[in-house]
Amino acid sequence: MSKAVFPNKWLPYLLVAPQVAITLVFFYWPASQALYQSVLHEDPFGLKSKFVGLANFQSVLSDPAYLNAIKVTAIFSISTAALSMSLALLLATAAEKVVRGRGLYRTMLIWPYAVAPAVAGLLWMFMFNPVMGTFAYMLRRNGFDWNPLLDGDQAMLLVVVAAAWKQISYNFLFFVAALQSIPKSLIEAAAIDGAGSTKRFWTIIFPLIAPTTFFLLVVNTVYAFFDTFGIIDSVTSGGPARATETLVYKVYVDGFVNLDLGSSAAQSVILMAIVIALTAFQFRYVEKRVHYA
Amino acid sequence: MIERHSIGRPIAHVMLVLGIVIVAFPIYYTFMASTQTLQAILRPPLPLIPGGEFVENYGEALFGGIGRIGGVNVWTLLFNTTVMALGIAIGKIVISILSAFAIVFFRFRLRMTFFWLIFITLMLPVEVRILPTYKVMVDLGMIDTYAGLILPLIASATATLLFRQFFMTIPSELVEAARVDAAGPMRFFWDILIPLSKTNIAALFVILFIYGWTQYLWPLLVTNDNQMNTIVIALRKMVSFADADTPWHLVMVTSILAIVPPVLVVVLMQRWFVRGLVEAEK
Amino acid sequence: MAGIELSDVRKVYPGGVEAVKGVSLDIPDGEFVVLVGPSGCGKSTLLRMVAGLETISAGTISIGDRIVNDLEPAERDIAMVFQNYALYPHMSVRQNLEYGLKNRKMAKAEIARRVDQAAGILEIAPLLARKPGQLSGGQRQRVAMGRAIVREPEAFLFDEPLSNLDAKLRVQMRAEIRRLQRKLATTSLYVTHDQLEAMTLADRLVVLNGGRIEQAGTPMDVYERPATLFVATFIGSPAMNLIPVGAAGGSIAGLTGLDGLAVGPSVGQTLGIRPEHMRLVEEAEAAPGELLADLTVTGVEVVGAESYVYGALPDKGSEIAVRVPGYSHLEPGTKVRAAAPLDALHRFDSESGRRLD
Numbered sequence: 001m002s003k004a005v006f007p008n009k010w011l012p013y014l015l016v017a018p019q020v021a022i023t024l025v026f027f028y029w030p031a032s033q034a035l036y037q038s039v040l041h042e043d044p045f046g047l048k049s050k051f052v053g054l055a056n057f058q059s060v061l062s063d064p065a066y067l068n069a070i071k072v073t074a075i076f077s078i079s080t081a082a083l084s085m086s087l088a089l090l091l092a093t094a095a096e097k098v099v100r101g102r103g104l105y106r107t108m109l110i111w112p113y114a115v116a117p118a119v120a121g122l123l124w125m126f127m128f129n130p131v132m133g134t135f136a137y138m139l140r141r142n143g144f145d146w147n148p149l150l151d152g153d154q155a156m157l158l159v160v161v162a163a164a165w166k167q168i169s170y171n172f173l174f175f176v177a178a179l180q181s182i183p184k185s186l187i188e189a190a191a192i193d194g195a196g197s198t199k200r201f202w203t204i205i206f207p208l209i210a211p212t213t214f215f216l217l218v219v220n221t222v223y224a225f226f227d228t229f230g231i232i233d234s235v236t237s238g239g240p241a242r243a244t245e246t247l248v249y250k251v252y253v254d255g256f257v258n259l260d261l262g263s264s265a266a267q268s269v270i271l272m273a274i275v276i277a278l279t280a281f282q283f284r285y286v287e288k289r290v291h292y293a
Numbered sequence: 294m295i296e297r298h299s300i301g302r303p304i305a306h307v308m309l310v311l312g313i314v315i316v317a318f319p320i321y322y323t324f325m326a327s328t329q330t331l332q333a334i335l336r337p338p339l340p341l342i343p344g345g346e347f348v349e350n351y352g353e354a355l356f357g358g359i360g361r362i363g364g365v366n367v368w369t370l371l372f373n374t375t376v377m378a379l380g381i382a383i384g385k386i387v388i389s390i391l392s393a394f395a396i397v398f399f400r401f402r403l404r405m406t407f408f409w410l411i412f413i414t415l416m417l418p419v420e421v422r423i424l425p426t427y428k429v430m431v432d433l434g435m436i437d438t439y440a441g442l443i444l445p446l447i448a449s450a451t452a453t454l455l456f457r458q459f460f461m462t463i464p465s466e467l468v469e470a471a472r473v474d475a476a477g478p479m480r481f482f483w484d485i486l487i488p489l490s491k492t493n494i495a496a497l498f499v500i501l502f503i504y505g506w507t508q509y510l511w512p513l514l515v516t517n518d519n520q521m522n523t524i525v526i527a528l529r530k531m532v533s534f535a536d537a538d539t540p541w542h543l544v545m546v547t548s549i550l551a552i553v554p555p556v557l558v559v560v561l562m563q564r565w566f567v568r569g570l571v572e573a574e575k
Numbered sequence: 576m577a578g579i580e581l582s583d584v585r586k587v588y589p590g591g592v593e594a595v596k597g598v599s600l601d602i603p604d605g606e607f608v609v610l611v612g613p614s615g616c617g618k619s620t621l622l623r624m625v626a627g628l629e630t631i632s633a634g635t636i637s638i639g640d641r642i643v644n645d646l647e648p649a650e651r652d653i654a655m656v657f658q659n660y661a662l663y664p665h666m667s668v669r670q671n672l673e674y675g676l677k678n679r680k681m682a683k684a685e686i687a688r689r690v691d692q693a694a695g696i697l698e699i700a701p702l703l704a705r706k707p708g709q710l711s712g713g714q715r716q717r718v719a720m721g722r723a724i725v726r727e728p729e730a731f732l733f734d735e736p737l738s739n740l741d742a743k744l745r746v747q748m749r750a751e752i753r754r755l756q757r758k759l760a761t762t763s764l765y766v767t768h769d770q771l772e773a774m775t776l777a778d779r780l781v782v783l784n785g786g787r788i789e790q791a792g793t794p795m796d797v798y799e800r801p802a803t804l805f806v807a808t809f810i811g812s813p814a815m816n817l818i819p820v821g822a823a824g825g826s827i828a829g830l831t832g833l834d835g836l837a838v839g840p841s842v843g844q845t846l847g848i849r850p851e852h853m854r855l856v857e858e859a860e861a862a863p864g865e866l867l868a869d870l871t872v873t874g875v876e877v878v879g880a881e882s883y884v885y886g887a888l889p890d891k892g893s894e895i896a897v898r899v900p901g902y903s904h905l906e907p908g909t910k911v912r913a914a915a916p917l918d919a920l921h922r923f924d925s926e927s928g929r930r931l932d
Contacts, residue, residue: 004465004628005400006478007647015395016407019388019453025433026426026448027414033425091312097305106567107560108313111320114555116507116525119548122532123319126326132541134322137337168316173567197301226420230509234529248420255424256514264424271421279415466661469628474675474722475649484674488665 031272037265056266065242066250066267073246076160077224084164085216088171093201095172096179106176113169118230124162125235148236152243155236159244162235163228171216178212179205222278225271247271320552327351327545334541346542354546367550370524373439374506375554377523380443381505382498385452390490393456394482398468411450419445419511427514441515442523446508452497459493460486495565499558506555524551577639577652577729577762578604579625584634586620586786594620596786597634602764602779604639607756609765611773612783612809618766619734621783625764626732627651639729649678654723658735660715662707668718669703672725689725696755697721713744720752724759731756733765737772749775770810774798782806800921804928807847807921813883816853816895818846819925829888832866835917844931847921850883850896856914865914870895872909877902886911 038056040049060066095105112120127135130147139146148155182205190200206213229248232238238245238253245253251271255264322341326334329344354367395401396408419426426445435441463486471481487494512523522530528547532539559566579602586595595617602608610618623629625636627648635642643651654675662671669690676686694700697717707715716736723731733752737745753776756763767773773780774794781791782805790802801807801815808814818827820840826833827846833839840846848866856867870886873894882903883896897913905911922931 003397003461004468004472005398006468006472006481008399008478009401011478012395012399012401012404015391015399016411019392019411020407022388022444022448023411023414023450026429026445027417027422028410030422030425030429030445031417033428034422037425087312087315091309094305094308094312097301098309099302101306105309105313107563109309109316110559110563110567111556112316114503114507114559115320115552116509116555118507118509118525118529119551120319122528122544122548123323126545127319127322132335132337134338165315165319168312222418226418229420230507230525230529233509233513234532251420252423252510256427261424268421268424272417275417275421464659464661466657466659467663469626469648470655470657470661470663470722472628473626473648473653473655475678476674480678485663485665 034265034268034272037261038269040265041262052262056262057270060263060266060270065245068242069245069247069250072156072242072244073225073248075156076163076228076244076246077221079156079160080163080167080224080228081217081220083160084167084220085171085213087164088168089175091168091172092175092179093205095176106173109172110169112166115166116230117163117166117227118234120166121159121162121231121234124158124165128158148240150240152240155240155243159228159232159235162231163224166231167220167223171220174212174216175209178209182208218278218281222275225275247274320549323545323548323552327542327549329542329545331540331542334545350542350546354543354550365519365522365527367524367547369520370522370527370547371550371554373442373521374523374525374551376439377442377508377512378502378505378555380439381446381508382501384443385447385501386494386497388447389450389452390456390487390494392453393460394486396453397457397460398478398481411453414449415451415454418449423510423514430515435515437516437518437521442508442512442521443505446505446511452501455493455497456490459490463489492565492568495562496568499562499566502558503555578602578606579639579730579762579764580635580637581621581625582635582637584621584624584636585632586617586624586629587632594786595624598783598786598788599634600781600788600791602762604762605760607753607763607765607776607778608781609767609773609777609779610781610783611767611770612789614768615785616783617786618768618783622732622734622764622766625730626653626655652729653732654726654728654730655732655734656716656719656723656736658738660707660719660736660739662715662718662722664707667704667706668699668710668721671707671718672703672721675722675726686725689727690721693721693724696724696758712740713748716740716748720755724755727761729762731761731763731765733763735767737767737769745772752776771812774810780810782809784809800930801847802930804845804847804923804925807923811849811851813850813896815847815849815921816893818848818888818893818895820844820846827888828890828892829869830866832864832917835864835866836920840922843925845923845925847923848895848915848919850898852919853895853897853913853915855884855897855899856912858912860914862914864917866917866920868895868913868915870897870911870913872905872907872911874907875903875905884911886913 039051039053041052041056042049091109095102098105115123125133127133128146128148130136130140130149136146146154148158186204186208187200190204195203225246226248228246229252232244232246232249236244238249247267248271251264251267254260254267322339325341325343326339327350328347329339330346333339333344392407392411396404430436430441430445435444467485468481471485476484507525508523509525509529512526516522516526519527519530524547528544528551531544531547579600581598581600584595584598585593587593598617598621600608610621612618620629624631625638627643627646627650631644635644637643638651638653648655663674666674672690672693673686676689690703691700694703697720699714699717699721702710702714702718707718710718719736736752737748740748749772765776777794779791780794780797782789782797784805790797790806797806797810801810804817808817818830820827820842822842827840853868869889871889872884872886874885876883876885881901882899884899884903884905885894885896887894895913923929924931
């Protein structure tokens with residue numbers, strides 16, 4: 001039986017109008033501009049533009065800095081996702097075990113969700129800054145040569161930690177929900193079958209929360225791609241020497257700082273393609289996940 | 294519970310407490326720093342107990358006259374950020390609920406077209422279209438305006454999809470009963486649909502408010518005038534780790550001020566928020 | 576006054592499916608008409624067209640002398656009771672009852688009067704402050720009816736309102752609906768797939784099949800003189816026994832007494848006889864002018880106050896059910912003889928299904 005509807009003919013147009021208008025002006029127009037811009041080359045004075053086909057794309061894809069950005073983004077996403085998700089899963093399983101105080105723990109663990117990524121970056125930077133960070137001081141006092149301003153790997157580490165920290169609560173909430181949806185009877189059956197706690201976790205619980213894990217993986221990756229701009233800008237500004245320059249960051253730098261519009265637009269288009277692929281992937285494989293009765 | 298013996302439970306508690314420490318520590322640390330003098334901050338290690346400067350520092354930031362924070366009054370910053378966050382949350386909820394209502398409860402010729410039009414926007418967050426959107430802002434004269442801060446960020450379809458999904462679970466008979474009861478579409482919308490959507494709206498509000506409050510890249514681009522800064526941007530601009538002029542104690546205070554409102558929103562509306570988050574993204 | 580008139584009404588769905596194929600029906604004011612038929616017969620579609628929830632492809636529908644084809648449900652002065660009650664979950668019972676009246680800008684005092692009156696009739700006054708979620712199925716059904724009653728409409732439309740209730744409650748509510756309708760004397764159109772419900776509630780019964788009316792008449796009419804094979808087997812439970820007349824023409828193996836008929840059965844006909852009109856007899860008991868059937872018992876169904884004995888006619892003949900009072904202990908394989916008065920015999924054309932006489 002199809003959904004019951006109202007017979008009005010004109011009202012629906014009026015109702016969608018605001019969203020459609022905003023979408024057209026602030027989404028489709030810029031998106032098409034990006035596409036258009038990506039196949040143009042502006043002269044240095046911004047006076048004339050010339051159609052150059054895929055030249056911008058070619059130069060972008062062969063630019064070592066761009067390939068570096070791809071590498072950086074990949075490492076950054078995977079590390080952040082892995083770190084954040086494992087910590088969250090650990091905490092979620094712990095939360096499942098306790099009976100008293102569960103609500104309190106959840107409240108206390110939600111905070112980072114509300115913290116702006118940029119602020120999160122600042123906080124961590126503040127703690128680890130070589131000049132006045134307390135932890136930097138402690139690291140150095142114990143012989144560690146800690147200077148994320150000079151060492152690319154350390155900078156990456158700091159940024160990853162800050163980004164992962166911020167995502168813990170989000171992942172935690174989802175893992176808790178996933179764990180709670182596992183029927184107790186399955187776990188009890190395994191216990192009766194002699195499986196110890198760890199074995200139960202890896203052979204029963206972990207596979208059963210696989211859909212959630214998968215979903216979070218995609219979400220965390222998208223988060224690492226885009227929402228972390230603030231963190232990177234606060235902590236390292238993409239440095240030192242591009243060590244933390246992700247794809248999005250590069251778009252920003254090339255477009256707004258270096259004013260290379262064609263290249264930046266081409267990069268945007270490439271990013272769009274990646275996102276579309278990720279979203280399509282998520283919809284296909286994650287949305288149609290297997291249901292465990 | 295399966296294991297009756299004690300080991301599992303206390304370990305779990307320990308881990309959770311550790312988790313809370315990890316999660317809360319940076320904020321705690323910042324709060325401690327915000328109660329110290331500038332000199333104390335510049336000399337590590339920072340003591341872990343509150344200093345004596347709470348009143349002094351907060352007083353200076355909040356009431357110390359114009360322009361304490363990067364040349365701007367902190368109340369202005371808070372105001373801007375609040376306007377932006379509320380604008381995004383409310384704006385997006387309003388346009389999305391209206392669109393979802395139209396798409397689910399009416400049949401009209403361009404229905405599917407509009408649906409896909411809106412759906413595709415899911416694919417591209419604002420960071421991907423920053424440059425051209427910026428150009429559009431310039432063309433429309435929206436640089437340094439609240440509209441410029443808000444509008445591009447309500448253009449995506451996440452909320453619409455959520456509402457659509459929810460509306461499709463409303464039984465047909467309810468709509469029919471309303472029609473028989475002389476309720477036109479808008480009356481049905483207001484009297485019946487909205488009350489039934491309360492939890493969804495609440496959850497979305499929290500999510501969008503946080504989203505709006507924590508925006509960084511977009512406000513950075515679209516505002517030049519410092520008076521239009523959000524608190525997050527101002528914070529960033531205040532800090533230069535190499536520069537000796539940075540008023541660190543005020544930076545700490547501002548950080549706390551930037552964190553408190555959204556955390557309050559999340560903690561107070563926790564129940565709806567958690568429920569909404571977990572169901573929303575599915 | 577406020578009757579309902581359907582004139583050659585048709586419903587064709589986009590895609591070509593014809594759900595209602597030309598239905599004409601005249602319902603005088605105050606009559607309780609039940610539309611009954613199997614799923615997919617078009618009864619709900621028909622009801623919804625009267626309500627205005629489905630568009631009409633052809634024909635006219637009038638309510639109280641007004642043609643309502645193009646009117647919105649709210650403008651037709653009808654009230655509807657839905658299968659799943661369709662109560663507004665976030666409103667109290669009182670608010671549910673008031674909603675339709677408020678939307679029509681009725682005076683507060685009048686609304687209150689009507690709500691209290693309906694609550695009294697339906698005995699739901701103590702529930703007025705509760706929300707639907709706190710009510711049982713039967714209570715919700717009453718509230719749904721209350722919502723219709725307060726409207727004091729020209730016609731009530733019921734869309735299988737008792738389907739979601741358990742059997743006992745259904746019997747109870749059936750009686751209540753009947754009583755209510757008699758008291759309020761409002762024209763009512765009621766849809767159900769349950770023939771028993773239809774028989775007990777209706778002033779007139781309309782049997783639908785495949786989008787057409789097979790028969791419209793009083794329950795007794797439909798029961799005693801079914802117009803088609805379909806009606807004959809649909810009404811009455813267990814269904815009427817059907818015996819097709821085969822190639823042997825006037826005689827059917829195992830049946831005697833057919834010569835007592837004015838016109839004998841011929842090929843291409845089907846005879847029908849209801850189980851309740853048959854009885855088991857001893858060899859010697861047969862009365863003249865009766866039909867006799869020699870059966871081999873295939874099964875027995877004990878209902879409580881009565882039993883149904885199923886037996887087959889010889890030579891792989893049709894299976895016949897015979898109603899027997901009390902508890903039957905007959906074993907399968909036993910040979911029995913059943914008798915029925917000749918005037919209880921129905922005769923139909925096998926191909927068209929039409930009644931012949």
